[in-house]
Amino acid sequence: APVTVKKICCIGAGYVGGPTCAVIALRCPHIQVTIVDLNQARIDAWNSADFAIPIYEPGLVDVVKQARGHNLFFSTDVDRAIQEADLIFVSVNTPTKKSGVGAGFAADLNYVESATRRIAAVATSSKIVVEKSTVPCRTAESMRTILEANSKAGCRFDILSNPEFLAEGTAIQDLFSPDRVLIGSLQTEEGKSACQSLAAVYANWVPKERILTVGLWSSELSKLAANAMLAQRISSINALSAICEATGANIDEVAHAVGRDSRVGPKFLRASVGFGGSCFQKDILNLVYLSESLHLPEVAAYWRQVVTMNEYQKRRFSKTVVDTLFNTITGKNIAVLGFAFKADTGDTRESPAITLVRDFLQERARVTIYDPQVEAAQIWLDLSEAMPNVPLEQIQKQVTLAPTALEASKNSEAVVIATEWNEFREIDWTAIYNTMEKPAFVFDGRMILNADELRKIGFKVTTIGRGE
Numbered sequence: 001a002p003v004t005v006k007k008i009c010c011i012g013a014g015y016v017g018g019p020t021c022a023v024i025a026l027r028c029p030h031i032q033v034t035i036v037d038l039n040q041a042r043i044d045a046w047n048s049a050d051f052a053i054p055i056y057e058p059g060l061v062d063v064v065k066q067a068r069g070h071n072l073f074f075s076t077d078v079d080r081a082i083q084e085a086d087l088i089f090v091s092v093n094t095p096t097k098k099s100g101v102g103a104g105f106a107a108d109l110n111y112v113e114s115a116t117r118r119i120a121a122v123a124t125s126s127k128i129v130v131e132k133s134t135v136p137c138r139t140a141e142s143m144r145t146i147l148e149a150n151s152k153a154g155c156r157f158d159i160l161s162n163p164e165f166l167a168e169g170t171a172i173q174d175l176f177s178p179d180r181v182l183i184g185s186l187q188t189e190e191g192k193s194a195c196q197s198l199a200a201v202y203a204n205w206v207p208k209e210r211i212l213t214v215g216l217w218s219s220e221l222s223k224l225a226a227n228a229m230l231a232q233r234i235s236s237i238n239a240l241s242a243i244c245e246a247t248g249a250n251i252d253e254v255a256h257a258v259g260r261d262s263r264v265g266p267k268f269l270r271a272s273v274g275f276g277g278s279c280f281q282k283d284i285l286n287l288v289y290l291s292e293s294l295h296l297p298e299v300a301a302y303w304r305q306v307v308t309m310n311e312y313q314k315r316r317f318s319k320t321v322v323d324t325l326f327n328t329i330t331g332k333n334i335a336v337l338g339f340a341f342k343a344d345t346g347d348t349r350e351s352p353a354i355t356l357v358r359d360f361l362q363e364r365a366r367v368t369i370y371d372p373q374v375e376a377a378q379i380w381l382d383l384s385e386a387m388p389n390v391p392l393e394q395i396q397k398q399v400t401l402a403p404t405a406l407e408a409s410k411n412s413e414a415v416v417i418a419t420e421w422n423e424f425r426e427i428d429w430t431a432i433y434n435t436m437e438k439p440a441f442v443f444d445g446r447m448i449l450n451a452d453e454l455r456k457i458g459f460k461v462t463t464i465g466r467g468e
């Protein structure tokens, strides 16, 4: 019979482990949830008296306030949490490998493996181990081999795959009412029974018909497939945006017309300066690597093109800025509004803004950045990593961080919208215009501004995907 889950441990207190397990705790008051991490500073932040939690995510702090100290705990005592739990989520990072075999493509599974080895080393009773991290197809098999080779007598481990589909900025909403919860298991008696135990946890708030149970490998592959197909939609619309700019068509109108076909659907067709975020590129490269390993070079090339198009879109946008500013931005002040990879997050991983700022600096422009959430230290770190050969002091001579959009725009020749923060729609554009050099240029990389209104003020406006 399926085990009734009473205690959950989540290894990894990041963007996925934190919100996911905080919501489980809130929705399942009868389950004790302990989220553990090796990073002491991160755990201290989750535990801070003033709820200065380490992630900016709308609604998250309220969830933590309601559950922390009741049935939700954050700790660095990984071993104890493993020992006490019936079910363990492995929610650690799986970045792209930086060196060795598959460098630049394959997922680095080192963190998943250490967490798995830790479970095997300290567990004194049977566990359901759940892959929450995004991993290559058949990782569950490796985890099972490690666990079985190192387990104590009488301990059995059932492995499940339960990939996470939340998007940053809407994580809490996504977790409260997911389109679906996907659970993969071996199709054995034990596998199915473990699957039912986890399904019963979700059934506390997710309608049964939204809980999909499939085989392990399908579950692992579905996660990579979902991200690849979402990113592919963006690259498709961005490819069309280049045609629009060259022809006078308008990508908003094209996307609307295409999206009205119920087979295509209207969502996720916003042309942009390029997609960012920690996962789309990583997961597609992972799929490319998988395809190559399986001797499917045409399949690999197909998915790789989604990333190539995204690189092109970013490059094309910075070139538009330079071309429009009379073919040189050397010594000019450019205000970049937004640095996060999307609105409503402080996360900058793979943010297109990083690439834009790097391109502008390489043209020897001066750049002023404003973002409502991203911390200064993070911006310096991202720019240093993007330009490993340039000392930080040099970068800091060319880049200024501003406390408001208006401050950032002062004396600039151009304002570039890199993130779709709502506040950029609402700022006083006349005030911005008055502080800028003339002619005053606006480059809307996110299609959020009313170009006609801005032109009335006097701006020269360039919007992605719109030919004049």
Ligand code: NAD
Pocket: 011, 012, 013, 014, 015, 016, 017, 036, 037, 038, 039, 042, 078, 091, 092, 093, 094, 111, 112, 114, 115, 132, 133, 134, 135, 164, 165, 166, 167, 168, 278, 279
């Ligand atoms: P993250 O870097 O924010 O968090 C991972 C955490 O795991 C870190 O705090 C790290 O210290 C901790 N950790 C690593 N090894 C550990 C170990 N052995 N023991 C204890 N703690 C350990 O990463 P994230 O954004 O939460 O992503 C986690 C996984 O979820 C990745 O596989 C990612 O692809 C996937 N995912 C992410 C998102 C997202 O929106 N960020 C969405 C869906 C899936």
Ligand code: UGA
Pocket: 134, 164, 165, 166, 167, 168, 169, 227, 230, 234, 267, 268, 269, 270, 271, 272, 273, 274, 275, 276, 277, 278, 279, 280, 341, 342, 343
């Ligand atoms: C994405 C997926 O949407 C989640 O389902 C998935 O769980 C997650 O990746 C993951 O595996 O990490 P996320 O990256 O947080 O979530 O955010 P998205 O809303 O998907 O946006 C990704 C990027 O695409 C952002 O830079 C966004 O600005 C851009 N985007 C999105 C567009 O350019 N156009 C669109 O129409 C939509």
